[in-house]
Structure formats: structure tokens, C-alpha cells
Amino acid sequence: MQILIPDSWLREYLYTDAKPKEIQKALSLCGPSIERMQKVGDDYVYDIEVTTNRVDMMSVYGIAREAAAILPRFNHQAKLLSDPFSAKLSFETSSFVDYLKVKVDPSLCLRFSAILIKNVSVKPSPDWITKKLELVGMRGLNNVVDISNLLMHEFGQPIHTFDYDKIAYHTMTLRESRVGESLTTLDGKTHKLPGHDIVIEDGSKKLIDLCGIMGGANSAVDDETKNVLFFVQTYEPSHIRKTSMALSHRTSAAVLFEKGLPIESVLPTMEKALPLFKELTGGQPETTAIDIVNEKPYSKTLTAPPDFINSRLGINLTPKEIRDILTNLGITDKIPWWRKNDINIPEDFVEEVARIYGYHNLPARLMSGPLPTARTNDSEFYWISNIKSALKHWGFVETYTYSLIPQDSGLKLKNPLSDDWKYLRTTLIPSLKSIIQENLGRVKELNLFEIANVYLPRKNDLPQEVLHLAIGTTRKDWFYLKGVVESLFNYELGITVGFNENKEVFSYENCLVFEINLQEQISRATSIRKFTPISQFPAIIEDMNVTLSSKYDTLISQIKKVSPLIKNIELIDKYADKLTLRLTFHSDDRQLSSSDLAPVREKLSKLFAQ
């Protein structure tokens, strides 16, 4: 959540000798982050990020309270000038008043409070209010609405104002909505309600308020309004959140209510409003406010021994240092009401002490202690890295493509962001092909590869995530691609893999693509090589021209069978079915002579003549 706080407004509640820049630095290090600070005239406006657990800081007073605890740690003087939340109330409260008949579902509204202000004159606000509102990005509308906005910003408590005379029979029933009921909010939008929203119905059964989000148009204050019902509530947060999300109606009030506001801030906000109403609208409040409380008064004690806090901090603070830090935040063993949402366990004390002490003041150490057990398939990363490096050095470019593709037999997303990203892929080929298509013409030749998981669906289970390797080349030469694959697996992984058309390798108009389950290959990979003693006797190497009449591998195995002296056969050249083979003849125990080779040559020429 973001909130804008003018420096001048902050100083209405905070005395400090710290300059705006110093406030920005101190708060960012120890409290809410002040991301930016803007100079407006001779004032500054802080743009503050408040985390969702600290709705108590979503107000001028909340930030002042936090600053008063933090600034002294930076050697600045700082103290709160007043506490509006402990002010004595100038009005009575009762659960029954004669001016408003009320029925409230206690599970929806934790505190229902309202007071009637009679004889208001609705008109534009004086400059000091509109200027204040402008600094925080709000536009002045009229004195009644402006007072509500001003106080919401000052105390973090949303307020609504009804035109009292538009509430039929001055009767309100606060209940859950029924599916399909509809309501027009004061911004003119008509909402068909999803059901279970908190609403108020008046004596004529019409809905007049979408509680916690926005009031109804039919009961809104306008220029003719004479009597105002000043309305301050605490709602059950999850209802507000659901409705606001379902209707995509994210008002400032909803954002605050859904975080869970304390019932304790309701009456002080009202107390602050009444003199403003008298001054700006001439209105006269009733002496008694209606106040229905459906929550027990808050009282929680929580303790943590200093040892516990120190063990988490990693330093040794004295009990007094710890107590001082917490007391400055208003925390004793009794948790203050404005922190009831976020201080629940001893670790929460650790955070308070640590941040106010200053994370920047803590030392940095590396941990000692034993190391954990590695995974059994820990070498996976080693092999992947080797494969990537080999392909890179052979001129291949690595790609990373989205695992989400427009069409696949794999798992489908329930909430895709676009038609291009609808399915989890079960193969890398379509992505590789489309990159090749896009890059054609940009370079002479494309040689690409990708290593990524594919996601294979399984019934009633998570998909199986399998690491695949895909290699694609626009050089439409099977021998080139096969050579790369063979070198990769034979030399880098010490294994052989299949290279079958339409199984591992596919031919397309512009490219050849190879894809394989890499995980399976890696599980067989080995860096152990068999040592063959190097013969002391020189080899005899001869090139032979052969016309291929069978499959190449058949021919090779036939040649190998001819003599154990044939140690190696290499394909040197190939043109149509004419091959040049380089044969290495070799013996481990003697120097070969012509007479050794004569019978071998004879057998070979017979074989080749077939």
C-alpha cells in the first residue's frame, strides 16, 4: 500500500528536529520505506510504502507514531505532540438512539457507530482543507465529503456520510446481500452483487450502502442535504475483501477495511469530526451517538525472554535496551490495540527490536556448522553444464523459450493471460521451430539448442517434469546434426543415443530438429573411460573406395568381421553411394608386414565386390 504524507501535516502530530531528508533515511532503514520525496512549494510530500500487515501506519498519525520511535535512534529529538486516541469524548454513546432504528448482523460489523448532524450547509471547503487534500492527491468536493477524506487520511479510519433524509423511515438493516441484488454506488456504477456482501437496507427495503466499499447513490450527500448521518464502522475484513475483489472495486476504504481495522479508532475519529462539522458546515451534532460493539475489548499479553530475542538477533542487548525500544513503540507485555494484527508471536518482538535497533547496526557473519546431505542426483547440474558448454563451443546458440505455448496435448491453464500461453508444453520442438522461423534471414545459418523441462500430464497428480534437450539447425544435413549428437553423447557423456527419424530427429521445411529426454541420458552418463594400452607397433593406414550396397552400419560390421587386425574404420568421404573408408590395421604384438595384410586385403576386396 502506498500513502502520501506531507511533511507539514506530519509535524502537526510530531515534534522533531530532523529534516525531511533525515526522516526519509531513518524511516526507510527502520520502518516504512519512503520511496520518493517530492518538494511542493516549501513543503515536502513523502511517498511511503506501507506493508499489508501494518495498516496502522496508513495515516498521518500512524507515520508520526512510527517516526517518534525511530528518529531518536538516529540522534534526533522526536516526540508525539498529542494523542487523539485518548482524547475525552464530547458526546454520549448508546446502543439505541431515537433518530436511527438499527438492526446489525454482529458477525459482519464489529463496531457500528453513527451520529446525526443537523442543519448542515453543504458548500465548498475552505482553502486550507482543499490544499491539504491536493497534496495527498485528492480533490476537494464539498465540506462534508472533504472532512471525511481528511480524517481518513489523518487516522486511517474510513468514514461514510449519508443524507439522513434519504434513509427511508430512518431505519437501517446491515446484512449479507443475496445473490443478484443490485446497487448503484455514488460513482454512478451499478453493481450486480455476487452475494454475501455486506450491505445496508433502509426502511423501504432498498439497498443504500455497499458497506466498506462505497455508499449508494440513492442516499448520498448533495448540495441540498440538510441533515447528515456521520457513519464510522469496523467491518469483518474478509467479506470486504471478497466483494471488492469480485467487483474489482478497489476503493481506499476497501483497501483499509480488508486489512482489519481496530474498533478502537472509531469514536476518536468521530470526536475529531464534530468540531470540524460545526465550524465548516454549521451543523449541530446530536448529543448521543449510536454505538454497537460486537467485539470484546482487546487485551493480549505476550512475552519473550531477552535471551530469546538475542538468540534471534545474534547480538547481546541488555533487557533494558530491549524494553526501551519496545516501550518507544508503545509495546509492553500488553500489545497496543493498533498492533493487534501483526504482533502475535514472540518472533514479532524480534522484528520490532531488530529493525529499531537497526539492521545496519547488526554484524554480518557466515554460519559455521555441519553441511547437509546432497541429493543423490547431484551430478545432474555438472552434466548439463558440460553439454551446454560443448554445444556453445561447437557454434550453437542457446535459447530460452516460454514453457507456455498456444497448442499442445499437455496441461491447460485455467486462467491464461493470452492465447499464446495456454498450454504447458510436452515437447520443445514447436518453440524451437518458431524461433528458427522468426530468425530466418537474419543470419546465414542458425544452430540453436535449448535445455528445459517439459511437463507430462499424470492422472490425479502433478505433471512429471522431464528435462529435455532440443537441437535445431537450418543446415539441412543429416550427417552434420548426427555428428553433433554423436560427439555430444559419446565424448561428453560417455554414452550412445538413438538417432531415428520421427523419433529423435525430425525434418521440417527449413530445419532439422533433434529432441531427447536428457534426464534419462544423464542418468547413464559417466566420466569414466576405459583405457586401451597404446601399441608399440606402428599401425598401417589405408584408404579404400567402396560402393555402398547395403546400410552403412551393416557394411562396417561386415568389415570388422574380416580380421581382428582392423582396429578402426573411419568414413573419410562420401559421394552418393561411393564411400572412401580409412582403415587402420594394427597388432598389439608385432609389426605388421605385407604378408600379414595380403589375406585381409583379399577378403576385403571380395567383400566389396559383392
Place this chain on the structure above:
Amino acid sequence: MREKLLNLKNQALAQIISAENPDELERLRAHYLGKKGVLNELAKDLPHLEPALRAEIGQLFNEIKTAISQAISSTPKVQNRTLVSFDLTVPGMKPPQGHLHPVTKAIEEISGIFEKIGFIRVRYPEVDWDWYAFETLNMPKGHPARDDWETFFIDAPEHPKLGKIVLTPHTSNGQVREMERLGRPPIRMVNIAKCYRRQSDVSHTVMFHQFEGLVVDENINITHLKGTIDYFVKQFFGPDRKSRLRPYHFQFTEPSFEVDVTCDVCLGKGCKLCKEGWLELGGAGMVHPNVLKAGKIDSDKYTGFAFGWGVERTYMMKSGLKIPDLRLLYSNDIRFLNQF
């Protein structure tokens, strides 16, 4: 005669080695090997030798002739000099040059740094149960904190206990899974995986990578988190970059921090590209006791810390590598990939 020949050879070779230009080399060739050269002159004496000596000297004569002519043609100076027009500023012939994707480079570098201080690299599902992605991370259903992750769901029936199948919006699903794998501390993992969020703009891609660190053991405290982050920042970004922790809030850590690194452009002084000299790296914190409990680890005895940061984001912040649109990383334009 024999001695005379050997001396001649030594003299010739010495002259060839010290020849300074092609003309001189050509002159030496003519002098020794030419029609009227020294060797040919000597050859005239051969027939006058005794037959036994003749064969021996004849062989030597040939050897010397070959040696001299080889020396002239094969000395590298000669080759250079014969290519008089060779321009050394012309680029050489390069072996084929492939490229690794920047994300791979970043991942290898990041995991290398953590492995040095005893972190085990692991891999956990990228498509996982709600249970691991949210529920065990102290984010019960309907919790507003779940909004921070714009999550993709799979169109499949829910598991009665583990819930929906989600595309993991962070690598934190590895936390409880690693606790389950090891059974009990020590835990020191770095989980690097693909993550997915329903967001696509200049600074977000629907798919990205995160690295998640998790340390759980006896007596782990905030100073260890600080030490680990400092170590990483210095190793990865360089010794002149600093890190800091700011208070933040995450459901699965308490306390929680936001980690900043000094800006690579202004080095912390403050400039247009950063927030008062700092860039946000990502979140971190001390593991929430509820997360330890979900991983069946005694939260009274053990404590821990965790952090999870974007690989792409961290890499971008490294070296003034200014990529205006993060989506370029996944565009796979060859003209982009060839730059790395």
C-alpha cells in the same frame, strides 16, 4: 669435403634465420641453390672422389641441399614475408562461435557462489501443489498476501489435501520440500527454477527464474542472513557494491526484509536510475515458525533464514547491462543472443 659441406650448411642456415627481408632470402636461395650456386659448384667435384667416399658425400650433399631449401621455404618469417600484402589489422579466421543465454550464465555464476559456502543446489517442481506454493508458507486460503503473486492455475481437479495445481509463482515451494527431503537440519539449499506469474510488461515476463536460499540449523540468526547476503553481493556484484536490509513483510518470514544493493551507476550516491542510490534486489527473512512446523521441524530448537530473488533481475543489476525491456530475454532474436 665432408667438413666443408657441414660448415656450408651451418653458415647457410644461420644466414637464412637472420635474413631480414624477402629479397635477401631470395639472394641466399640463388647463392646456395641457384644454377651457379655454391652447391652446384661443389657438385662438380663429386665425380672426382673415391667411389666409397662418393656415395657417402653424395648422400650428405643431398641432405644439405634439402635442409637449406626447407629452411628457406618453411621459416615463418619467410611465409610472412612472402605475403607482402598481409594486413595484420584484418580479423582472423574464427572457430564457430556459439553463445550461452544470459540466464544460463547468471544461474551458473549464482549457484557457483553459493556452492562455495556449502549450499546444495536442488531442483523442485515448477508446477506444484497449492500446499507447497502457499499453504505451508503461512498463507492460508483467502489470505490477501496471495494477491502479491499473480498465479496461473492448471485446469485440473483439486487434490483433497494438497489443493490446486499451480505454476509456481516463486521458488519458495522448495522450502518445505527440502525440509521433507532431509528430515532434519542442517539445511543449506539453493533452489533455482522457472517461475510463472500472470504479468507481462517491460519489467515482467510470464516466465522467469528465481533462486531461493534456505538455511535451517541450530543458532541461526539475523547476522547469518546478513553475512550470507553480504558475501553474495560482494562476489556477484563486485567489491565496490554494498547491500542493506530494510524492514518488510512476507507471510513466510518473521522478521522480513527487503534487500537493496547500491546502484551500479552512481554507486550509492543517488541518481535518476535508482532510489537514492539503492536498487531493490528482493525479499529475505527469518523462516516463520509456522513454515518450520509445516516442514515437521522443531521450531524451538531450530531457526533459519531464506531469500528468493529473480535471476534475470539480479543479473540486470550486475554490470550496467541495460536491457530496456525484460521480454527481450525471451524474444530469442538471434541478434540479441549473439551479443552474449
